[in-house]
Amino acid sequence: MTRKQRRMTIIGGSLAVLALAAALVLNALRDSIVFFSTPTMVAEKHVAPGKRFRLGGLVQPGSLRRGDNLAVTFEVADGGAKLPVAFKGILPDLFREGQGVVAEGALDDNGVFKADTVLAKHDETYMPKDVADALKKQGHWKDDYGAQASGGAKPAATTAQGNSQGAVR
Amino acid sequence: MIAEAGHYALVLALALALIQSIVPLVGARLRDDALMNVARSTALAQLLFVGASFIALVTLHVNSDFSVANVYENSHSMKPLLYKITGVWGNHEGSMLLWVSILALFGGLVAAFGNNLPLSLRAHVLAVQAWIASAFYLFILVTSNPFLRIANPPIEGRDLNPVLQDIGLAVHPPMLYLGYVGFSISFSFAIAALLEGRIDAAWARWVRPWTLVAWIFLTLGIAMGSYWAYYELGWGGWWFWDPVENASLMPWLAGTALLHSALVMEKRNALKVWTILLSILTFSLSLLGTFLVRSGVITSVHAFATDPTRGVFILLILCLFIGGSLSLFAARATSLKQGGLFAPISREGALVLNNLLLTVACAVVLFGTLYPLAMEMLADFKMSVGAPFYNLTFAPLFTLLLLAVPFGPLLAWKRGDLLGVTQRLLAAGVAGLVAVAIVWGWARGGSALAPLAIGLGIFVIAGAVTDIVERTGLVRLPFATALHRARGLPRSAWGSALAHAGLGVALIGIVCETTWNSEYIATMKQNDVAHVAGYDVKLDGLFQRQGPNYREMIAEFNVSHDGEALSVMTPSKRNFTTRGSSTTEAALLTRGASQLYISLGDTTAEGTIAVRIYHKPLVLLIWWGPVLMAFGGVLSLSDRRLRVGAPKPARAKQRLQPAE
Numbered sequence: 065m066t067r068k069q070r071r072m073t074i075i076g077g078s079l080a081v082l083a084l085a086a087a088l089v090l091n092a093l094r095d096s097i098v099f100f101s102t103p104t105m106v107a108e109k110h111v112a113p114g115k116r117f118r119l120g121g122l123v124q125p126g127s128l129r130r131g132d133n134l135a136v137t138f139e140v141a142d143g144g145a146k147l148p149v150a151f152k153g154i155l156p157d158l159f160r161e162g163q164g165v166v167a168e169g170a171l172d173d174n175g176v177f178k179a180d181t182v183l184a185k186h187d188e189t190y191m192p193k194d195v196a197d198a199l200k201k202q203g204h205w206k207d208d209y210g211a212q213a214s215g216g217a218k219p220a221a222t223t224a225q226g227n228s229q230g231a232v233r
Numbered sequence: 234m235i236a237e238a239g240h241y242a243l244v245l246a247l248a249l250a251l252i253q254s255i256v257p258l259v260g261a262r263l264r265d266d267a268l269m270n271v272a273r274s275t276a277l278a279q280l281l282f283v284g285a286s287f288i289a290l291v292t293l294h295v296n297s298d299f300s301v302a303n304v305y306e307n308s309h310s311m312k313p314l315l316y317k318i319t320g321v322w323g324n325h326e327g328s329m330l331l332w333v334s335i336l337a338l339f340g341g342l343v344a345a346f347g348n349n350l351p352l353s354l355r356a357h358v359l360a361v362q363a364w365i366a367s368a369f370y371l372f373i374l375v376t377s378n379p380f381l382r383i384a385n386p387p388i389e390g391r392d393l394n395p396v397l398q399d400i401g402l403a404v405h406p407p408m409l410y411l412g413y414v415g416f417s418i419s420f421s422f423a424i425a426a427l428l429e430g431r432i433d434a435a436w437a438r439w440v441r442p443w444t445l446v447a448w449i450f451l452t453l454g455i456a457m458g459s460y461w462a463y464y465e466l467g468w469g470g471w472w473f474w475d476p477v478e479n480a481s482l483m484p485w486l487a488g489t490a491l492l493h494s495a496l497v498m499e500k501r502n503a504l505k506v507w508t509i510l511l512s513i514l515t516f517s518l519s520l521l522g523t524f525l526v527r528s529g530v531i532t533s534v535h536a537f538a539t540d541p542t543r544g545v546f547i548l549l550i551l552c553l554f555i556g557g558s559l560s561l562f563a564a565r566a567t568s569l570k571q572g573g574l575f576a577p578i579s580r581e582g583a584l585v586l587n588n589l590l591l592t593v594a595c596a597v598v599l600f601g602t603l604y605p606l607a608m609e610m611l612a613d614f615k616m617s618v619g620a621p622f623y624n625l626t627f628a629p630l631f632t633l634l635l636l637a638v639p640f641g642p643l644l645a646w647k648r649g650d651l652l653g654v655t656q657r658l659l660a661a662g663v664a665g666l667v668a669v670a671i672v673w674g675w676a677r678g679g680s681a682l683a684p685l686a687i688g689l690g691i692f693v694i695a696g697a698v699t700d701i702v703e704r705t706g707l708v709r710l711p712f713a714t715a716l717h718r719a720r721g722l723p724r725s726a727w728g729s730a731l732a733h734a735g736l737g738v739a740l741i742g743i744v745c746e747t748t749w750n751s752e753y754i755a756t757m758k759q760n761d762v763a764h765v766a767g768y769d770v771k772l773d774g775l776f777q778r779q780g781p782n783y784r785e786m787i788a789e790f791n792v793s794h795d796g797e798a799l800s801v802m803t804p805s806k807r808n809f810t811t812r813g814s815s816t817t818e819a820a821l822l823t824r825g826a827s828q829l830y831i832s833l834g835d836t837t838a839e840g841t842i843a844v845r846i847y848h849k850p851l852v853l854l855i856w857w858g859p860v861l862m863a864f865g866g867v868l869s870l871s872d873r874r875l876r877v878g879a880p881k882p883a884r885a886k887q888r889l890q891p892a893e
Contacts, residue, residue: 073577078589085593085630089600092625100615118617134756134834134843153754154834154843157467157806157815 098168104144113171119147119179125161140165142179149227151179239289240380243330244438245552246282247370248338249275253363257356258428270354272359273344279366280341288323290379292319300386300459303327303379308813309392311782320403325527325543326379328406332523333369335407335414339443340366342787343418352440355493357425368550376543390813392782401461405454409481412451413519417487418443420516423509424558427565437499437508437842440872444495448488449866455481456859467817469861471746471855474623480522487515490588501646503573504581506566507588509727514558517555518595524551525602530810557692579649583641590634594691597626629877634688635740639696640734641702662698665692679748686744693737697730727868732862741857742826745851753846756837768829769793770802775842783807785818788833788842792822799824804831826853 100118101111111117119140127139134153138161139146149167159165159182167179253275260268294317299305307324308317322331340362347355398644422440426432463471472478489512497504528544575581600616609615639661643654643807669688676684702708704726705719726818751766763770771790785807792799804820819832827850834843 067574070574070577074582074585077577078584081589081593085597085626088626088629089597092622096618096621096625098617098619100617118615130837135756154845157817 100144100166100210102145103140103147104142106147107145111171113173114169116166116170119149119177120164120166121147122163122164123165128161137176140167145148147177148175149177149179151182153182155182156184235289235292235296236298236382239286239293240378242286242289243374243380244280245863246286246333247367247374249279249282250363250366250370252369253279254360257360261353261356261429262881264353264712266352272356272363272422274360274483275360276337276340276344276578279363280337281288282661283337287330289323289329289448289806290330291318293380294318297390298383299388299390301379301383303388303715304573305383305390307393308390308858310389310532312393312398313781315400315403316393317546320397322401323393323397324407326373326377328410329369329373329377329527330379330487331406331412332410333373336362336366336411337413338415343443353766354436354439354495355420357428358359358421361424361428362417365421365554366819367695368553372543372546372550376546385779389811392809395783395807395809395812395814395816396465399461399465399814401457401465402628405458405461408457409454412449412454412488413481413484413522414445415443415447415450416512416516416519417486418447419512420558423512424561424567427561430565430568432505432509432569434499437495440512441492441495441499444488444491445866445870448485448492449643449863449870451481451485451488452859452863452866455485456863460856463852464819464821464830465816467819468537469750469819469830469832471850471852473546473617474620476602477522477526479598480518480525483595483602484522484596485513485519486516486598490595493517493584493587493591497581501573501575501581503575504585504588505569509566509569510562511588511592513555513558514592517551517558518599519642520551520554520800524548568698573647574645576648578644579653580641580644580646582649583637583644585636587634587641590630590637594627594634597630598623601626608867632686632689634691635736638693638736639670642729642733643696656697657700657703660694664695665689666800668679676749683744683748687741689735690741690744693740694734697734697737701727701730724872725869728865728867728872730865731868732865733860735858735863735865737858738854738861739856742851742856742858746849746855747848750852751848753844755844756841758839758846759840763844763846765829765846766850767794768799768848770831770846771830772842772844775836775840778805780807782811783809786833786836788831788844790820790831792829802829803833804833806833823853826851828852 090190098116098118101109102121103119106117106119120141123142123158124139124146125142127137127144129137131137135150136152136155137150139148141147142222149169151167166183167177168181168183169177172178253727255276257269257272260266260271260631273593290337293301293304295314297308297310299308299319303326307320307327308523312320320327322328340359343355343362347358350358399800419440422436422443424646426436435751454477457479460472462473491508494504494508494511498508524547527545593840601622605616606616639658640651640654643649644651665688667685672684672687701719701722704722705715707715707719710718710842717881753763753765755763757763757772759772759774760770769792771791771793773791776787776789778787780787785805787805790802790804792802800822802820802822803889806815807817807818808815817832819830822829827848830847832845834845836842
């Protein structure tokens with residue numbers, strides 16, 4: 065083989081691997097991406113049952129009910145709308161009423177959000193960034209959240225390597 | 234007083250770094266040895282002053298001097314001594330100080346042990362190191378000064394985030410930074426080579442040990458972080474594809490590629506331009522990681538504080554270094570001479586394939602990390618890219634890579650014989666297939682891909698064994714001869730075989746854990762028994778206990794297997810009063826490479842407690858693999874030919890290694 069042929073082989077091989085990677089990525093983008101919504105956005109967009117998304121908001125005070133065998137229901141609110149959430153399992157250490165929460169799952173036919181993962185930050189003063197941004201955007205941001213956040217000089221919580229959020233599956 | 238001294242030392246280090254940035258380059262231009270040697274003294278002095286500054290901060294934390302804001306916000310007088318020390322880098326300012334300390338350490342090491350480097354190369358390398366150092370000293374002094382005082386000192390501190398109060402914090406960040414920052418050396422060497430316009434095989438031999446050191450630490454740092462998350466977060470996950478984890482994985486992938494391409498350059502004087510580019514990219518990814526973690530653009534556990542000015546500052550540093558180095562590369566790369574020729578089927582060809590797959594896998598991770606950020610900024614909607622995405626993209630690419638791994642070391646340099654190598658790998662292939670058959674017949678449930686993946690892991694391990702067997706002639710030759718040859722085998726050969734086997738070990742652990750992990754979640758009351766994977770776990774009772782800066786509730790479990798009592802496990806829930814937050818301390822019982830894992834949830838008024846019990850088969854292999862890889866790296870590093878800074882410039886040309 066000449067130098068040119070060799071180079072062409074290598075370039076051809078590289079292009080093949082790149083094309084493979086691009087195909088894999090495009091394929092994965094179709095159905096493995098999870099979007100973030102607040103209850104208001106869910107109400108506006110009429111999300112179809114069974115479509116997975118992340119729900120963020122504040123746990124409505126007084127809405128937490130514990131059932132048998134670790135079943136829990138609570139409501140997530142963002143000031144504009146509320147959405148009932150059902151979850152089975154152990155809630156994160158810092159799950160509290162009135163605090164920010166992010167849950168991942170899908171709506172069932174009755175419009176209840178069946179969560180399989182609930183995330184809450186490992187710090188009391190912390191508000192999940194997604195939730196805070198969404199609340200600000202909708203004008204429901206209360207100053208005391210901000211005051212809390214800046215008062216707690218290190219708002220963003222820290223855990224070990226990994227998920228920022230204490231996650232529960 | 235100590236705080237001011239620490240601050241002052243940092244300012245002096247900046248001044249030294251600025252001198253080191255310019256004077257040696259002027260010296261190199263004027264061919265003035267004295268000016269070039271300035272780099273050496275300033276690098277060592279910098280290490281001294283940054284070290285002093287770091288020790289000052291440690292002293293402040295140990296003495297619980299709450300008049301310093303950083304100590305007040307992250308420490309507590311009742312905190313155990315270990316966490317007072319590790320708490321130094323458990324916050325933004327302190328971790329940046331650790332970052333520059335390690336940068337200065339590497340600079341100092343080059344200055345101290347780089348005696349056999351050509352003078353002008355050393356001057357250039359240290360000058361580039363000083364550019365990086367200056368930028369980060371400025372960053373710390375302007376936006377994140379750890380020595381700021383509080384006007385009215387409080388009596389008690391706000392305590393360190395409870396999740397960080399763990400031995401993991403003592404090991405994981407320093408290891409990771411030694412890896413991250415260690416790649417700055419290969420970056421500086423690459424920039425120096427571009428500035429000088431000269432690069433040869435000897436260059437690769439100087440760079441490789443440094444890259445290897447950084448790679449070893451990064452490997453261990455990532456593994457340690459993963460194990461820490463596994464036992465600390467309380468739900469048994471060990472990798473989350475969190476942007477911050479990706480930020481450490483990307484330099485690892487690029488760094489692994491760099492190790493291999495530097496090999497080609499050292500042995501065959503080929504792939505020069507590519508090696509230079511990889512050196513630049515690897516450190517750029519380290520910088521990108523620092524930016525992602527420290528700027529607060531992503532919500533993460535590792536993002537300590539979200540101060541926009543910091544983000545902008547690091548972004549500027551990032552653009553300056555990545556943009557600058559890539560422009561320099563574009564301008565100068567063509568002037569570098571092309572190296573040796575090789576056929577596509579050859580050791581070089583295999584290493585090119587390795588590089589290709591590693592960099593493309595790295596690009597996929599980069600895409601997955603940045604895509605949500607870009608979409609949020611451009612299209613204004615939020616999304617998350619998680620495990621499903623990487624399972625569909627990263628996993629297939631890595632599968633291809635693992636299939637190719639055993640072939641590489643068996644191929645000859647320059648022109649290889651694929652058919653011959655396949656024949657020699659027949660035994661390894663059969664071992665893999667037998668493993669597939671056994672696992673298939675034995676396993677109940679789980680993905681059909683799992684036995685195949687385990688077979689692949691066995692193939693990779695058997696391939697590494699084949700490599701050693703072939704080199705020593707264990708089967709062909711009498712045993713005594715083989716033993717003699719094994720002793721004579723370069724340590725780097727053992728090193729690469731071990732590192733490759735480590736890949737297979739980790740793969741087997743990952744597959745077993747994800748496929749046959751059993752989980753039991755329920756509320757339990759006293760004397761309840763849970764049955765998990767053949768183990769009987771009985772709750773004996775709940776106890777309260779007072780720790781130094783927390784209260785904890787301990788649950789005592791008696792574990793037995795087939796009626797035989799094994800052990801008592803005591804997971805707990807700790808409540809830290811100062812921060813009002815709690816952590817879950819999981820209890821682990823190790824049996825071979827498998828683990829039983831118990832963590833606690835909430836208690837109810839009736840005295841029951843939510844409990845999560847996992848049985849994780851062969852889970853420890855996930856971390857033994859990387860440890861094996863790192864050990865392989867250490868063996869390779871101890872190879873006589875590669876000892877840090879070993880080659881003499883005059884002899885380097887003649888000692889170009891013959892193809893093995």
